[in-house]
Amino acid sequence: MLHSVSWVSHLPLVVFCGLMTFNPAAKADTVAVTDIVRAQCLSCHQMDRNRVGPPFREIAQRYAHGPAQEAQAYLQRQIQQGSRGNWGAIPMPAQNRINAEQAQAIAAWLLSLANSSTKETS
Numbered sequence: 875m876l877h878s879v880s881w882v883s884h885l886p887l888v889v890f891c892g893l894m895t896f897n898p899a900a901k902a903d904t905v906a907v908t909d910i911v912r913a914q915c916l917s918c919h920q921m922d923r924n925r926v927g928p929p930f931r932e933i934a935q936r937y938a939h940g941p942a943q944e945a946q947a948y949l950q951r952q953i954q955q956g957s958r959g960n961w962g963a964i965p966m967p968a969q970n971r972i973n974a975e976q977a978q979a980i981a982a983w984l985l986s987l988a989n990s991s992t993k994e995t996s
């Protein structure tokens with residue numbers, strides 16, 4: 875009984891830790907980026923699984939080996955303009971609510987995922 879009460883009182887901390895794990899890099903704008911991603915991308919993308927679109931980590935791994943600046947510029951453009959034919963039959967609509975600065979930050983965040991580890995190491 876007492877035990878379950880203390881569990882509930884720790885819930886905010888647990889949720890907070892979950893968010894910290896979700897943030898791969900401790901960049902200044904990481905929190906804003908993950909907020910945007912959560913609000914506008916996770917309906918179609920998941921981190922490690924196919925949803926409507928490809929998993930974010932797989933996208934990161936596909937583009938991470940090229941020159942970092944080019945990869946980031948490419949992803950920024952794809953996020954803003956949308957994408958078709960790179961992953962499958964379903965196209966991604968242009969993300970009109972994302973401005974250039976946000977798209978750039980998201981692109982940098984995406985690329986940082988390539989190096990972060992998952993539970994499912996293959």
Ligand code: HEC
Pocket residue numbers: 910911914915916917918919926927928933949952953957958959960961962963964965966967969972980984
């Ligand atoms: C309506 C569903 C949907 C939403 C919302 C969405 N995506 Fe996508 N996304 C897709 C699909 C589908 C693809 C695969 C497109 C393709 O095959 O080229 C994709 C592909 C991508 C790619 C890879 C592009 C490439 O050239 O390989 C990136 C990066 C990406 N999405 C980022 C984002 C980000 C960031 C957001 C949020 C701002 C977002 N997506 C929101 C459906 C979505």
